[in-house]
Amino acid sequence: MPLADLRADTTDAMPVLAWREGSLAHIRFNRPGARNAVDLAMARAFRVACEDLAVATDVRALILSGEGRAFLSGGDLQAMTSAIDSAAEIVDEMHSALAVLERLEFPKVAAVHGAVAGGAIGVMLAADLIVAAQDTRFNVAAALVGASPECGTTWRLPRAVGLRRALELALLCEPLSAPDAFAAGLINRVVAPAELMAEAEAIARRLAAGPPLALALTRRLLIDASERDLMAHLRAEAESFALCAASADFAEGVTAMLQKRQAHFG
Structure with a gap:
């Protein structure tokens, strides 16, 4: 599905909606009748939406969200058991989508509500x-159906909450409330349901107005930090700073700071 200027269609006809509002992109999971349980059509549509973003040249931030009563309620169990290869194919498509999403260097904001279960955690x-x-209720859930987690959950979860907490969440599959998820470091903010999209959009627009190179390099440094020793990371920081210092955005940011005005990044 092309990344186009679409408005939300609340039917299940298009399992993933993708649209643009200027430099802000949206991807919204759209199987509200199934509480956004992931079937093969949704997984494929998600991959295509991510691939379209990969070739877009003017996107500065992305919001991931879900239509209806849930963000994502995990895999569609009926779809996964309808054919012997269905579950593996759904996971493969979701992993392909997430691999593309990981390579996108602009900031991404998730606006979650209702159920965030199974691979939705990843x-x-x-x-x-x-x-x-x-x-919102969060549950790794995989062990409840005799599966191991997917969608990057076992890679990202211990980095978010620590190994001991990740083991507890993944092995016991006990639900976690939004306040508890915030306390555990799993999420950044908790808001009233009616304020969810407004808060997510305000954050995303703030990021979209920021310096693209600096934000891209900052998030990459933070993501890669655990894979390097300190000296290697100091070199990476110096290289990133040199790239920023040579940019027009750095000149604008410094000038704006000295002139005590809002910076306008390109």
């Missing part, structure tokens, strides 16, 4: 910042 954690409605 999808949500693929965002840089996460805003959750007060009534």
Whole structure:
């Protein structure tokens, strides 16, 4: 599905909606009748939406969200058991989508509500910042159906909450409320349900107005930090700073700071 200027269609006809508002892109999971349980059509549509973003040249931030009563309620169990290869194919498509999403260097915001279950934990954690409605419930859930987690959950979850907490969440599959998820470091903000999209959009627009190179390099430094020793990371920081210092945005930022005005980044 092309990344186009679409408005939300609340039917299940298009399992993923993608649209643009200037430099802000949206991807919205859209199987409200199934509480956004992931079937093969949704997984494929998500991959295509991510691939379209990869060739877009003027996107500065992305919001991931879900239509209806849930962000994502996990895999569609009926679809996964309808054919022997269905579950693996759905996971492969979701992993392909997330691999593309990971390579996108602009900031990503997840706006989550209702259920965030199964692989949805990994999808949500693929965002840089996460805003959750007060009534959101989180559950790794995989072990409840005799499966192991997917969608990057076992890679991202211990990095978000620490190994001990990740083991507890993944092995016991106990639900976590939004306040508890915030306390555990799983999400960034908790808001009233009616304020969810407004808060997510305000954050995303703030990011979209920021210096693209500096934000891209900052998020990459933070993501890669655990894979390097200190001296290697100091070199990476110096290289990133040199790239920023040579940019027009750095000149504008410094000038704006000295002139005590709002910077306007290109």
